[in-house]
Amino acid sequence: MKKVCIVGASGKLGRYMVQHALDYGYEVVGVCREKSVEKLDAFKDKIVIVPGMTNDRIVIEEAVKGCDGVLTVLAPWGVQQYSSGTAQAVMDFAEPGARLIFSCGWHITQDGKDVYSWKLKAFVKVFGGIARLFRLVELDDRVEACRRIFASNTRWTVVRGSDLEEGESQGLPVWSEHVGDPILESNLTRRIDFALFMVAALENDELIQKAPAIVGCQTPSVLDWSTRPLGVKPEAKYTNSKRQLK
Ligand SMILES: NC(=O)c1ccc[n+]([C@@H]2O[C@H](COP(=O)([O-])OP(=O)(O)OC[C@H]3O[C@@H](n4cnc5c(N)ncnc54)[C@H](OP(=O)(O)O)[C@@H]3O)[C@@H](O)[C@H]2O)c1
Numbered sequence: 001m002k003k004v005c006i007v008g009a010s011g012k013l014g015r016y017m018v019q020h021a022l023d024y025g026y027e028v029v030g031v032c033r034e035k036s037v038e039k040l041d042a043f044k045d046k047i048v049i050v051p052g053m054t055n056d057r058i059v060i061e062e063a064v065k066g067c068d069g070v071l072t073v074l075a076p077w078g079v080q081q082y083s084s085g086t087a088q089a090v091m092d093f094a095e096p097g098a099r100l101i102f103s104c105g106w107h108i109t110q111d112g113k114d115v116y117s118w119k120l121k122a123f124v125k126v127f128g129g130i131a132r133l134f135r136l137v138e139l140d141d142r143v144e145a146c147r148r149i150f151a152s153n154t155r156w157t158v159v160r161g162s163d164l165e166e167g168e169s170q171g172l173p174v175w176s177e178h179v180g181d182p183i184l185e186s187n188l189t190r191r192i193d194f195a196l197f198m199v200a201a202l203e204n205d206e207l208i209q210k211a212p213a214i215v216g217c218q219t220p221s222v223l224d225w226s227t228r229p230l231g232v233k234p235e236a237k238y239t240n241s242k243r244q245l246k
Pocket residue numbers: 007008009010011012013014032033035036039073074075077078082103104105106160161162163164191
């Protein structure tokens with residue numbers, strides 16, 4: 001992995017990903033809306049910026065050229081297939097064999113086996129309905145974006161973030177295949193670590209064509225899980241490059 005493109009680089013998650021990618025020694029190309037270019041001022045001498053809407057196919061075609069990996073923030077803004085248009089353009093124009101990592105939330109399900117709390121279900125229903133009413137956000141389009149990604153034969157990973165908080169890094173988050181697994185119960189990840197997981201996924205082939213749901217590695221549900229005696233541990237998938245919780 002030498003050169004990576006970050007689609008949605010100027011957002012909160014995007015800027016953390018830019019920093020991690022530079023720390024990994026990658027060459028970075030960032031895509032963001034023209035009006036947000038100045039949010040990347042801190043990196044302007046270190047990365048190439050391609051200004052434009054992320055669902056603009058010409059912008060994406062130019063930005064992903066020669067990139068070994070593409071990190072995409074799937075944002076459900078407006079009602080013009082912003083997420084699905086972005087994801088489709090990335091899949092259509094990325095170099096053959098490139099690693100494609102997409103961000104989204106826990107509410108996306110790949111196989112329908114996730115178990116959601118009533119709070120999350122109510123939030124998605126109420127927030128999605130109000131946002132659609134005011135034509136602000138199109139949650140269904142992010143579902144469509146992920147449906148297309150899951151159906152593609154590219155080397156994708158969809159990283160499903162829990163609730164997020166700001167703060168210093170605690171290390172690489174832990175993941176599990178399904179929301180509802182006890183290890184994820186704390187439902188909290190530092191945004192900087194969500195970004196770290198996205199960047200680390202570029203070189204983790206175990207995550208190809210998977211949709212890991214992540215949680216902070218220092219949260220109570222992870223700490224509780226890792227101290228339980230063997231045999232009492234609920235079945236869960238987990239990886240953490242610093243510590244294997246098996
Ligand atoms: N927030 C959470 O609690 C949460 C929880 C779980 C998962 N996630 C996932 O994390 C990722 C990042 O989310 P975030 O909440 O942390 O926000 P974020 O990183 O700030 O990203 C928001 C993105 O949307 C873009 N954007 C904002 N308004 C826009 C508009 N009107 N039209 C087009 N693009 C617009 C931003 O670009 P500009 O810089 O140009 O504004 C930015 O790239 C998303 O994939 C989200 O699903 C978030």
